Amino acid sequence: MIRVTLDLTCSICDHDQFFLPVRAEEIQQIRCANCTAFKCYSADLENTMIALNRDRNSRDSSSRDSNSRDERHPSRKERLRQDRANAA
Numbered sequence: 001m002i003r004v005t006l007d008l009t010c011s012i013c014d015h016d017q018f019f020l021p022v023r024a025e026e027i028q029q030i031r032c033a034n035c036t037a038f039k040c041y042s043a044d045l046e047n048t049m050i051a052l053n054r055d056r057n058s059r060d061s062s063s064r065d066s067n068s069r070d071e072r073h074p075s076r077k078e079r080l081r082q083d084r085a086n087a088a
Contacts, residue, residue, distance in 0.1 A: 001026060003033050012037040020045075 001019040009016050015034035021027065021042055028042040 008039065010035060010037055010039065 002022050003017055004020055005017050007016075008018070010018075010032035013032060013035045015032050017033040018039060019031045019033050019036075021029070030039040030042055030045055031037065032039060
């Protein structure tokens with residue numbers, strides 16, 4: 001088992017460090033490093049992390065797309081600033 005800090009908290013003691021199995025022969029359960037309460041199975045944690053990474057990557061790419069659109073089409077505030085600067 002390896003002790004790691006995760007962006008999770010134990011529902012029993014609010015601790016953020018957990019034991020994760022390292023070898024295949026170890027019991028595949030994620031347990032709180034403080035009170036040893038069961039949190040989840042390692043496969044469930046892995047699937048969740050993969051899904052979160054996928055979501056994060058898709059948000060990053062859509063953010064880049066919207067940023068490039070913003071550069072081509074200035075916002076209303078930017079157009080007002082440009083109009084004021086041109087009028088002065």
